[in-house]
Amino acid sequence: xxxxxxxxxxxxxxxxxxxxxxxxxxxxxxxxxxxxxxxxxxxxxxxxxxxxxxxxxxxxxxxxxxxxxxxxxxxxxxxxxxxxxxxxxxxxxxxxxxxxxxxxxxxxxxxxxxxxxxxxxxxxxxxxxxxxxxxxxxxxxxxxxxxxxxxxxxxxxxxxxxxxxxxxxxxxxxxxxxxxxxxxxxxxxxxxxxxxxxxxxxxxxxxxxxxxxxxxxxxxxxxxxxxxxxxxxxxxxxxxxxxxxxxxx
Amino acid sequence: xxxxxxxxxxxxxxxxxxxxxxxxxxxxxxxxxxxxxxxxxxxxxxxxxxxxxxxxxxxxxxxxxxxxxxxxxxxxxxxxxxxxxxxxxxxxxxxxxxxxxxxxxxxxxxxxxxxxxxxxxxxxxxxxxxxxxxxxxxxxxxxxxxxxxxxxxxxxxxxxxxxxxxxxxxxxxxxxxxxxxxxxxxxxxxxxxxxxxxxxxxxxxxxxxxxxxxxxxxxxxxxxxxxxxxxxxxxxxxxxxxxxxxxxxxxxxxxxxxxxxxxxxxxxxxxxxxxxxxxxxxxxxxxxxxxxxxxxxxxxxxxxxxxxxxxx
Numbered sequence: 309x310x311x312x313x314x315x316x317x318x319x320x321x322x323x324x325x326x327x328x329x330x331x332x333x334x335x336x337x338x339x340x341x342x343x344x345x346x347x348x349x350x351x352x353x354x355x356x357x358x359x360x361x362x363x364x365x366x367x368x369x370x371x372x373x374x375x376x377x378x379x380x381x382x383x384x385x386x387x388x389x390x391x392x393x394x395x396x397x398x399x400x401x402x403x404x405x406x407x408x409x410x411x412x413x414x415x416x417x418x419x420x421x422x423x424x425x426x427x428x429x430x431x432x433x434x435x436x437x438x439x440x441x442x443x444x445x446x447x448x449x450x451x452x453x454x455x456x457x458x459x460x461x462x463x464x465x466x467x468x469x470x471x472x473x474x475x476x477x478x479x480x481x482x483x484x485x486x487x488x489x490x491x492x493x494x495x496x497x498x499x500x501x502x503x504x505x506x507x508x509x510x511x512x513x514x515x516x517x518x519x520x521x522x523x524x525x526x527x528x529x530x531x532x533x534x535x536x537x538x539x540x541x542x543x544x545x546x547x548x549x550x551x552x553x554x555x556x557x
Numbered sequence: 558x559x560x561x562x563x564x565x566x567x568x569x570x571x572x573x574x575x576x577x578x579x580x581x582x583x584x585x586x587x588x589x590x591x592x593x594x595x596x597x598x599x600x601x602x603x604x605x606x607x608x609x610x611x612x613x614x615x616x617x618x619x620x621x622x623x624x625x626x627x628x629x630x631x632x633x634x635x636x637x638x639x640x641x642x643x644x645x646x647x648x649x650x651x652x653x654x655x656x657x658x659x660x661x662x663x664x665x666x667x668x669x670x671x672x673x674x675x676x677x678x679x680x681x682x683x684x685x686x687x688x689x690x691x692x693x694x695x696x697x698x699x700x701x702x703x704x705x706x707x708x709x710x711x712x713x714x715x716x717x718x719x720x721x722x723x724x725x726x727x728x729x730x731x732x733x734x735x736x737x738x739x740x741x742x743x744x745x746x747x748x749x750x751x752x753x754x755x756x757x758x759x760x761x762x763x764x765x766x767x768x769x770x771x772x773x774x775x776x777x778x779x780x781x782x783x784x785x786x787x788x789x790x791x792x793x794x795x796x797x798x799x800x801x802x803x804x805x806x807x808x809x810x811x812x813x814x815x816x817x818x819x820x821x822x823x824x825x826x827x828x829x830x831x832x833x834x835x836x837x838x839x840x841x842x843x844x845x846x847x848x849x850x851x852x853x854x855x856x857x858x859x860x861x862x863x864x865x866x867x868x869x
Binding site: 441 | 630651652653655657661663668669672681686690691693694695697701733736739744756780805856868
């Protein structure tokens with residue numbers, strides 16, 4: 309195949325303990341470390357390995373958001389992507405809009421694979437890959453833990469509640485990746501320098517001519533209910549007593 | 558009035574308890590009239606299970622050899638075709654529901670709501686984001702069907718005293734052949750199902766090997782509990798992926814959760830927040846798991862687990 313498109317979402321770093329703003333208008337993101345969504349990084353790593361095996365010739369990283377997302381795209385380029393596309397918008401687009409953006413890019417780039425993280429760790433939605441596959445009328449292989457390419461098909465192992473499911477899909481296809489697919493490479497300093505010279509195109513969302521969705525509106529945010537601090541016991545006997553008191557054994 | 562279509566989750570023979578929880582969520586919507594649809598190559602047994610669920614008005618069946626395995630690309634166009642006239646289309650927030658429902662939503666041209674944890678109105682819901690560190694109230698547009706998944710850990714199953722009529726549904730859609738099932742590798746066990754068990758014992762990286770996980774299995778068997786694991790234990794290869802509890806694994810709400818040798822990363826805590834009682838056993842007294850534990854015991858799990866198993 310010629311091309312693989314990979315989505316990279318800019319999200320609050322997974323080590324940050326997110327807090328809801330006092331006025332309930334959102335979560336605190338000022339001065340918070342931002343990173344590539346970890347699942348998207350795994351998607352990129354897999355795309356790079358496919359290209360390095362000679363099964364693809366170009367890996368294109370795509371982000372949708374403000375110009376701040378350039379930073380995550382540059383990291384993707386430093387990891388080894390060939391070029392980047394940033395679809396600029398000030399609004400946080402919903403998953404359906406993101407799927408429509410990727411659909412438009414599949415028409416322009418004609419990729420053999422679109423690879424995305426199985427979910428973004430901010431909204432925890434897990435929707436964009438499935439929606440893109442529907443709109444594109446192509447197969448979806450979600451929650452992938454192994455991807456084997458064989459000519460015009462891919463054999464994908466999926467992490468599902470019942471265990472591991474293996475499916476075979478015709479290409480082009482959409483793959484959403486799970487944690488155990490691979491371990492992303494570290495970026496080396498010379499690669500960061502090289503990445504600065506790689507092409508990064510910015511296209512305003514409005515220029516893509518895609519339909520706006522009637523979005524699900526986020527009205528307000530609240531902190532989750534806290535669990536009460538419990539008791540400490542000294543030994544197994546103490547634990548047994550506490551369990552018996554609660555009628556659990 | 559809300560006309561709700563729920564996609565039955567099943568393994569080909571038995572209806573999943575998750576569907577009874579999804580029905581419970583639907584029943585929270587005012588004036589809900591609930592239909593459950595069963596897609597399978599052989600619908601009879603699952604449809605019979607579904608017809609017993611309280612609050613269900615009707616069970617619809619779509620029997621087709623192509624529905625033998627729950628492939629989203631095959632099921633979604635059938636559901637989208639059947640969805641005409643429904644105000645809500647709901648599935649469980651399990652790997653199969655998460656795979657399927659966004660595809661249904663996109664075919665209907667609407668956004669999807671993931672992980673409903675409470676119903677605030679016919680088009681207003683609450684759901685967790687940021688690994689459960691924030692809860693967001695969302696509103697779906699009133700002029701479109703609501704397509705959503707239900708966070709099953711937030712609901713108790715409805716009763717099964719009903720006898721809803723079962724009808725074969727008629728649709729005419731062409732199904733794709735671009736997606737094919739190959740196999741399911743399942744770590745089938747005789748223990749209770751992790752997602753629905755009343756008691757769960759989980760082990761973490763501190764177990765050190767898959768052999769040592771026998772200590773967890775022994776304790777679980779004494780308690781009649783299911784067995785889970787932290788991501789670290791799965792990554793280390795001690796146990797299989799279907800045992801992972803947390804943000805990207807299973808979200809569970811047992812009456813008793815025993816976390817052994819699990820440090821308590823935010824992503825793990827997300828998966829157990831709704832548990833009745835959390836017991837933590839860890840040698841590090843500063844482990845984050847003690848922040849959420851109802852009963853904590855600091856010590857060496859290799860000493861504590863055999864003692865505890867003996868005491869039970």
